[in-house]
């Protein structure tokens with residue numbers, strides 16, 4: 001069942017893509033146990049976030065995702081007019097999110113990643129590679145109206161050289177295409193169950209991602225702990241195995257102790273779930 005649409009009139013493509021994006025965010029938030037992230041068990045490394053807020057934030061973004069899909073359909077091709085329309089809608093979506101969460105940043109990175117992917121999918125792309133390539137072409141265009149704040153990501157880029165969310169999109173979401181989706185499919189094929197397969201996909205992202213949220217909060221020690229710890233869970237058999245679960249619990253404790261929240265990895269898991277559903281035709 002979809003998050004918002006209860007009306008009986010036929011859904012447009014933009015409605016369905018917005019539903020899928022919001023569903024992906026809610027599925028990501030609900031997935032448990034995620035290391036140091038907000039989930040059904042608690043708030044992970046966060047003091048200002050909780051599951052209800054993540055759900056409310058996801059729902060507040062539905063109109064922005066729908067408008068992004070409509071803009072893509074209207075412009076009909078990748079180009080600066082569409083890129084700048086997406087930037088404007090994304091910034092307005094961010095304001096709606098902040099109004100809902102009382103100023104807490106819940107889904108900034110997700111608006112970026114899913115916004116680009118929704119627009120790419122609306123341009124009649126149905127395979128994972130076509131959607132991600134199209135999203136990358138959009139991300140490579142420079143939005144002349146984008147403000148250049150000294151964001152956490154920008155500060156981390158200065159300090160460590162990590163280019164974070166922008167580069168991930170410009171490269172066509174390698175964390176999703178090369179790691180999360182293949183792991184999701186592998187774990188499903190092994191019969192590990194959907195929740196474990198999604199956890200394994202998140203861990204696969206965490207093994208390599210330069211998550212600027214982790215770098216900002218916990219520096220290179222935090223990032224190394226995240227990457228090595230995620231690899232150790234997968235090496236021990238993944239989330240469906242007893243050894244993997246033990247290592248997952250250890251990783252959760254270690255990241256919380258370091259105040260390291262892999263918020264960027266969480267956004268990319270939502271991106272993975274979105275692309276997976278587009279590819280399966282289940283919308």
Ligand SMILES: CC(C)(COP(=O)(O)OP(=O)(O)OC[C@H]1O[C@@H](n2cnc3c(N)ncnc32)[C@H](O[C@H]2O[C@H](COP(=O)(O)OP(=O)(O)OP(=O)(O)O)[C@@H](O)[C@H]2O)[C@@H]1O)[C@@H](O)C(=O)NCCC(=O)NCCS
Nearest residue numbers: 087090106107108109115151152153164165168212263264
């Ligand atoms: C291009 C933008 C994404 C801006 O990027 P930039 O790096 O400059 O900005 P940040 O504000 O730091 O946001 C980037 C968010 O992206 C997520 N992320 C981090 N690393 C990666 C990565 N390697 N790959 C992909 N995604 C990544 C992450 O989002 C999650 O963490 C958020 C919490 O982060 P933060 O605010 O730092 O929170 P805390 O540490 O908790 O802060 P305190 O409250 O404790 O102080 C959470 O929201 C998750 O979503 C990064 O935060 C883009 O935003 C942009 O340009 N937007 C303009 C509008 C636009 O063009 N839109 C296009 C529409 S399609």
Ligand SMILES: Nc1ncnc2[nH]cnc12
Nearest residue numbers: 029037038106263266267
């Ligand atoms: N589940 C989650 N916990 C904390 N930050 C996040 N950003 C996106 N999803 C998140």
